[in-house]
Amino acid sequence: MQQFTMNDGLTIPAVGYGVFQMSGNEVHEHLPEAIQAGYRHVDTANAYFNEVAVGEAVKASGVNREELFVTTKLFPQSYPYEQCGTDIDASLERLGMDYADLLLFHQPYGDYVAGWKAMEEAVKAGKVKSIGLSNFPMHKIQEILDIADITPAVLQVEINPYWNQHELKTQLASTGIVFEGWYPLGHGDRKLLEEPVFTELAAKYGKSTGQVILRALLQQNVIVIPKTTHRERMEENIDVFDFTLTDEDMAVFATLDDPAFKPIFDHLDVDTVSGLLNVFVGKQLNGEKLY
Numbered sequence: 001m002q003q004f005t006m007n008d009g010l011t012i013p014a015v016g017y018g019v020f021q022m023s024g025n026e027v028h029e030h031l032p033e034a035i036q037a038g039y040r041h042v043d044t045a046n047a048y049f050n051e052v053a054v055g056e057a058v059k060a061s062g063v064n065r066e067e068l069f070v071t072t073k074l075f076p077q078s079y080p081y082e083q084c085g086t087d088i089d090a091s092l093e094r095l096g097m098d099y100a101d102l103l104l105f106h107q108p109y110g111d112y113v114a115g116w117k118a119m120e121e122a123v124k125a126g127k128v129k130s131i132g133l134s135n136f137p138m139h140k141i142q143e144i145l146d147i148a149d150i151t152p153a154v155l156q157v158e159i160n161p162y163w164n165q166h167e168l169k170t171q172l173a174s175t176g177i178v179f180e181g182w183y184p185l186g187h188g189d190r191k192l193l194e195e196p197v198f199t200e201l202a203a204k205y206g207k208s209t210g211q212v213i214l215r216a217l218l219q220q221n222v223i224v225i226p227k228t229t230h231r232e233r234m235e236e237n238i239d240v241f242d243f244t245l246t247d248e249d250m251a252v253f254a255t256l257d258d259p260a261f262k263p264i265f266d267h268l269d270v271d272t273v274s275g276l277l278n279v280f281v282g283k284q285l286n287g288e289k290l291y
């Protein structure tokens with residue numbers, strides 16, 4: 001498995017297994033299959049309500065903890081400084097782990113500046129190896145950069161061939177922040193998967209369109225974390241290291257980026273934001289535990 005090196009000197013497997021929208025039972029069923037298929041990187045969050053199942057599946061896998069890369073994320077309710085320290089411990093307890101490989105602030109609201117100091121302390125205490133951000137726009141990333149002793153190592157944002165985040169990548173080039181793309185297959189979007197550019201490349205390389213998309217993102221130095229509950233797709237999505245797209249192929253890929261493409265979530269839209277926060281708070285109010 002290819003690894004990317006982060007700005008803190010640590011490495012991260014280039015393809016991960018995302019478990020968003022998977023229940024604890026689904027994680028118990030499918031994460032072991034993913035690990036068997038060769039995944040060594042799993043992407044969860046406290047807001048996915050499945051950290052306990054992720055931890056149990058990792059433990060039961062028989063693969064050494066050090067060989068697995070586990071990412072989790074905190075929702076904005078956790079960002080106030082004191083709360084952040086408490087909630088990092090709570091995530092580790094749910095995961096049943098001494099440390100997480102990567103901890104991200106999931107959404108760009110609330111007291112993320114104060115919380116970042118608690119994130120840095122967690123790194124120094126060995127509770128977290130690397131820290132980063134998700135869904136943060138440039139001006140809010142800058143607020144963190146302005147006070148950071150530890151620069152974010154990773155930025156996890158929506159990335160697919162129509163929405164490539166070229167501007168943000170350029171703005172952050174000097175920081176060494178590694179980009180991680182969620183929604184890399186556009187959530188299985190047929191238009192994306194049947195885009196003629198990809199069907200032609202898929203035929204040329206004897207691969208699926210999904211594999212061509214994932215490969216192109218990897219060649220743009222983007223980590224991908226596709227989610228699937230199907231064993232054959234797990235194998236397909238990780239089988240992307242035996243071919244290389246040419247510069248010409250990559251040039252065509254770059255032209256697909258469409259500034260008019262609307263991301264699935266607009267994280268600066270008030271209704272989207274309150275919807276996201278309410279789902280999370282609502283689950284807690286309904287008595288759902290964070291797993």
Ligand SMILES: NC(=O)c1ccc[n+]([C@@H]2O[C@H](COP(=O)([O-])OP(=O)(O)OC[C@H]3O[C@@H](n4cnc5c(N)ncnc54)[C@H](OP(=O)(O)O)[C@@H]3O)[C@@H](O)[C@H]2O)c1
Nearest residue numbers: 018019020043182183184185186187188210226227228229
């Ligand atoms: N930080 C954030 O705010 C954020 C937001 C969203 C997601 N994420 C992370 O990113 C991960 C992936 O995102 P996502 O699940 O939204 O999108 P995705 O990986 O682009 O798409 C997943 C969908 O595509 C289908 N699929 C998977 N592999 C396929 C293939 N080879 N061919 C055709 N269809 C395929 C899956 O269906 P089946 O399961 O039926 O195979 C699933 O419905 C999440 O699990 C999560 O870890 C993070």
